[in-house]
Amino acid sequence: MSDTPTKTMNMIEAINSAMDVMLTRDPEVVVLGEDVGYFGGVFRATAGLQKKHGKTRVFDTPITECGIIGVGVGMAAYGLRPVPEIQFADYIYPGLDQLVSEAARMRYRSAGDFICPMTVRSPFGGGIFGGQTHSQSPESLFTHICGIKTVIPATPYDAKGLLIAAIEDNDPVVFFEPKRIYNGPFTGYYDRPVEPWSKHEGSAVPEGHYRIELGKASVVREGQAVTVLTYGTMVHVVKAVVEEHGIDAEIIDLRTLLPLDIETIEASVKKTGRCMVVHEATRTSGFGAELAAQVQERCFFHLEAPIERVTGFDTPYPHSLEWAYFPGPVRLARAFDKIMKDPS
Amino acid sequence: MAQRPKDNLAPLHLHVPEPKFRPGDKPDFSDVFVPPVDVIARPDEAVIPADIHNLAYGLVRVLGDDNEATGSWNPGLDADKLRLMLRKMLTLRAFDDRMFRAQRQGKTSFYMKSYGEEATSVATTMALQRDDMCFPSYRQQGILVTRDYPLIEMMNQIYSNRGDKLKGRQLPIMYSAKDYGFFSVSGNLTTQYPQAVGWAMASASRGDTRIAAVWCGDGSTAEGDFHSALTFAAVYNAPVIFQVVNNQWAISSFSGFAGSERTTFAARAIGYGIAGLRVDGNDVLAVYAAMEWAANRARTNNGPTLIEYFTYRGEGHSTSDDPNAYRPAEEYAEWPLGDPVDRLKAHLIALGEWDEERHLALATELSDEVKAIQKEAEKNGILGHGLHHSFETMFEDVFEDMPWHLKEQCEQVLEEQRDKFGSEWKAQ
Numbered sequence: 011m012s013d014t015p016t017k018t019m020n021m022i023e024a025i026n027s028a029m030d031v032m033l034t035r036d037p038e039v040v041v042l043g044e045d046v047g048y049f050g051g052v053f054r055a056t057a058g059l060q061k062k063h064g065k066t067r068v069f070d071t072p073i074t075e076c077g078i079i080g081v082g083v084g085m086a087a088y089g090l091r092p093v094p095e096i097q098f099a100d101y102i103y104p105g106l107d108q109l110v111s112e113a114a115r116m117r118y119r120s121a122g123d124f125i126c127p128m129t130v131r132s133p134f135g136g137g138i139f140g141g142q143t144h145s146q147s148p149e150s151l152f153t154h155i156c157g158i159k160t161v162i163p164a165t166p167y168d169a170k171g172l173l174i175a176a177i178e179d180n181d182p183v184v185f186f187e188p189k190r191i192y193n194g195p196f197t198g199y200y201d202r203p204v205e206p207w208s209k210h211e212g213s214a215v216p217e218g219h220y221r222i223e224l225g226k227a228s229v230v231r232e233g234q235a236v237t238v239l240t241y242g243t244m245v246h247v248v249k250a251v252v253e254e255h256g257i258d259a260e261i262i263d264l265r266t267l268l269p270l271d272i273e274t275i276e277a278s279v280k281k282t283g284r285c286m287v288v289h290e291a292t293r294t295s296g297f298g299a300e301l302a303a304q305v306q307e308r309c310f311f312h313l314e315a316p317i318e319r320v321t322g323f324d325t326p327y328p329h330s331l332e333w334a335y336f337p338g339p340v341r342l343a344r345a346f347d348k349i350m351k352d353p354s
Numbered sequence: 355m356a357q358r359p360k361d362n363l364a365p366l367h368l369h370v371p372e373p374k375f376r377p378g379d380k381p382d383f384s385d386v387f388v389p390p391v392d393v394i395a396r397p398d399e400a401v402i403p404a405d406i407h408n409l410a411y412g413l414v415r416v417l418g419d420d421n422e423a424t425g426s427w428n429p430g431l432d433a434d435k436l437r438l439m440l441r442k443m444l445t446l447r448a449f450d451d452r453m454f455r456a457q458r459q460g461k462t463s464f465y466m467k468s469y470g471e472e473a474t475s476v477a478t479t480m481a482l483q484r485d486d487m488c489f490p491s492y493r494q495q496g497i498l499v500t501r502d503y504p505l506i507e508m509m510n511q512i513y514s515n516r517g518d519k520l521k522g523r524q525l526p527i528m529y530s531a532k533d534y535g536f537f538s539v540s541g542n543l544t545t546q547y548p549q550a551v552g553w554a555m556a557s558a559s560r561g562d563t564r565i566a567a568v569w570c571g572d573g574s575t576a577e578g579d580f581h582s583a584l585t586f587a588a589v590y591n592a593p594v595i596f597q598v599v600n601n602q603w604a605i606s607s608f609s610g611f612a613g614s615e616r617t618t619f620a621a622r623a624i625g626y627g628i629a630g631l632r633v634d635g636n637d638v639l640a641v642y643a644a645m646e647w648a649a650n651r652a653r654t655n656n657g658p659t660l661i662e663y664f665t666y667r668g669e670g671h672s673t674s675d676d677p678n679a680y681r682p683a684e685e686y687a688e689w690p691l692g693d694p695v696d697r698l699k700a701h702l703i704a705l706g707e708w709d710e711e712r713h714l715a716l717a718t719e720l721s722d723e724v725k726a727i728q729k730e731a732e733k734n735g736i737l738g739h740g741l742h743h744s745f746e747t748m749f750e751d752v753f754e755d756m757p758w759h760l761k762e763q764c765e766q767v768l769e770e771q772r773d774k775f776g777s778e779w780k781a782q
Contacts, residue, residue, distance in 0.1 A: 022557045080547070080552065082552060083549045084489075084555075084556070085553065087549060087552070089554045103576065106543060107542060107579075118751045120520065123530040180754045181753050181754055300716070
């Protein structure tokens with residue numbers, strides 16, 4: 011925890027503050043990416059940082075994700091702590107080889123001779139009418155790569171503390187920011203007005219430096235009847251549905267997908283006897299598959315119903331049918347009905 | 355399905371490149387352009403790239419057919435430095451021979467020789483400062499040899515034995531030696547290109563004086579990383595030297611599959627507004643001079659350079675390759691730019707600074723030295739003969755701190771070993 015005064019921040023402001031704090035504290039930190047400099051990023055996450063910290067610390071790059079991440083690996087080899095932004099997670103694929111074969115393997119392949127303390131930030135997820143090239147949730151790909159940590163915050167407070175911890179981490183971190191909740195904790199009821207972050211307790215953010223340890227989940231709601239494992243935007247959607255339907259669910263915001271906080275998961279599922287995994291990403295080979303496998307390996311004899319998966323469909327993210335695709339309140343309610351009715 | 359051409363239009367043809375000679379053909383290189391020394395004079399290092407496009411299509415040479423060093427590119431090295439260069443190249447050749455043989459003897463899984471292109475790693479490294487950072491591809495072991503990296507460490511790595519500083523994790527020859535300014539070698543091609551640019555940008559942003567040099571082959575210039583790197587370097591005027599070792603063969607694919615039928619690799623620089631030099635890669639003095647020019651240019655904030663070394667891969671791609679299956683065996687002997695070691699030797703002899711007797715003695719001395727070091731290395735074990743690093747090391751360095759799931763898997767592998775070897779078995 012930080013001793014500095016808190017301020018009400020939305021997610022963008024909290025992320026901006028994390029980079030500002032780290033650029034101020036650590037001269038090795040650099041921020042690079044498309045449009046991140048003078049303009050301050052298409053989502054404004056880096057607004058004001060170049061003006062404050064200078065052009066050699068915060069700068070625009072050519073449009074080549076392979077180059078952005080590859081250059082980051084080289085900067086890290088020099089001794090810097092690069093924080094590249096990939097403008098949308100959908101654009102990360104040209105940089106994948108530099109992440110998978112280079113950043114993730116550097117410590118291992120050189121036996122610690124070279125390391126890669128790089129944090130790749132990228133907005134991800136849908137619900138913004140972004141179509142199939144601005145809505146994807148590719149997080150499970152990165153959890154499959156050994157040597158990368160995958161972090162996804164769900165509140166401004168967590169976003170700042172996790173991003174600072176990621177930047178200070180000596181291994182590469184992929185930091186996915188759920189862009190649907192940049193400006194407010196979206197509940198999945200897309201036809202209702204969105205509440206601003208200021209009404210959510212997670213918007214009270216210390217102005218200074220603090221860390222949230224990577225690999226630690228957060229129990230955002232305690233309950234006895236069913237454990238829900240989720241992260242990102244879906245934390246808020248699940249919470250809204252649970253409250254609306256009066257379900258005694260325990261909601262766990264994983265916050266870090268890898269390394270996974272297995273202890274918190276195991277304790278909760280053993281207590282409730284039911285487990286639902288929820289993510290926006292496509293279903294098959296999604297991170298929910300790994301969660302379901304972990305839970306059945308550890309909690310099989312405590313389970314009173316099959317593990318339920320609530321996810322996006324195995325299609326590209328559609329434009330006009332976005333809300334039919336999104337795992338929103340209807341899909342969640344049906345899944346809760348099923349898992350609670352299943353005979354024990 | 356075949357499409358019928360429209361009546362009044364000629365059908366299109368797909369061009370699939372084919373090398374001029376295949377096994378059984380007699381190679382004829384009479385059309386290879388070998389200009390005399392100093393056709394294009396050495397420009398000032400601060401020259402604007404647009405003013406030297408001709409250097410990207412020419413061929414910088416210093417050692418002429420008379421074995422004399424002449425012209426404006428002559429770096430003017432003294433005889434001691436030339437002999438040192440010869441010594442390094444002969445060391446590299448002796449090392450390559452022993453390690454190739456070790457693979458054939460079943461002592462390791464894999465090896466790659468640099469025969470015929472030794473100048474491109476030895477002369478270049480000699481023209482750099484000791485603390486400049488090298489980002490090699492897989493065939494620049496000459497950098498380590500030139501910087502006096504202990505040969506035994508290289509052998510330990512090749513054998514993946516218990517002395518291997520990389521803990522037996524990497525394919526042989528994929529060294530890493532930060533203290534020697536040698537970046538960890540990747541098996542994925544040209545990934546080191548943007549990394550070198552990033553390192554150079556970091557150096558420039560810190561007001562450092564060190565520059566970066568990066569190598570790749572002709573074939574791997576086709577990778578996207580190559581083009582990302584050149585774009586970044588041009589944009590930020592990064593102090594980096596790009597080198598393409600054009601040895602004309604990417605495993606079995608001749609350089610035509612990287613575009614050499616259309617233009618030179620040095621000319622790739624032109625589109626990016628980077629200085630481009632095409633150099634006789636088997637002329638150690640030309641290679642040295644080109645690197646010295648590019649290094650001076652980078653170090654004085656005049657920006658990056660792309661150098662193509664025109665050379666020939668004298669051996670197979672690796673121990674896993676048989677070049678006789680796709681190219682005539684006589685090609686290397688017929689190759690008009692000769693052999694880099696022979697040419698330097700002839701130059702030293704022409705200077706009156708060397709003779710056949712001393713050359714033979716040096717080659718024998720180095721071969722014996724390498725043999726003796728090999729014997730020492732093999733005391734640490736050879737691949738597959740038990741003297742490897744402990745099983746736990748398989749799980750170390752994936753992350754700085756080992757997470758729970760790797761600890762679990764580590765315990766599992768130890769249990770598997772106990773199952774395999776009995777309860778008496780103990781982790782090393």
